[in-house]
Amino acid sequence: MRIDCPLCGLRDRREFYYQGAAVRLARPAPDAGEAAWDDYLHLRENAAGVTEELWQHEGGCGAWLVVTRDTVSHAISSVRLAADVKREMGGGA
Numbered sequence: 001m002r003i004d005c006p007l008c009g010l011r012d013r014r015e016f017y018y019q020g021a022a023v024r025l026a027r028p029a030p031d032a033g034e035a036a037w038d039d040y041l042h043l044r045e046n047a048a049g050v051t052e053e054l055w056q057h058e059g060g061c062g063a064w065l066v067v068t069r070d071t072v073s074h075a076i077s078s079v080r081l082a083a084d085v086k087r088e089m090g091g092g093a
Helices: 034-042 082-090
Strands: 001-006 011-013 015-020 050-056 064-070 077-079
Touching: 001 064, 001 082, 064 082, 077 082
Parallel strands: none
Antiparallel strands: 001 011, 015 050, 050 064, 064 077
16 A cells, blocks of 8 residues: 655655554543443444544654544545644644
């Protein structure tokens, strides 16, 4: 698999560090209990199909990227800088 870094160009996937889903999970309250915290830390959706993932170009420029990828075919449809995505969502710089 190759990822097209917006800053460095097309690179092998081994230059990147996979962080997980790009969506932010709702964090339980500190006193939510063991079961709620266990779910938050360990349970994730693993649906087949298109997903947005957070990757870091660790072996290159260091940029954090939001990669839209099909988990079945591994085809990548877009790669955006995470900072740009955050701004688009009204999160500032």
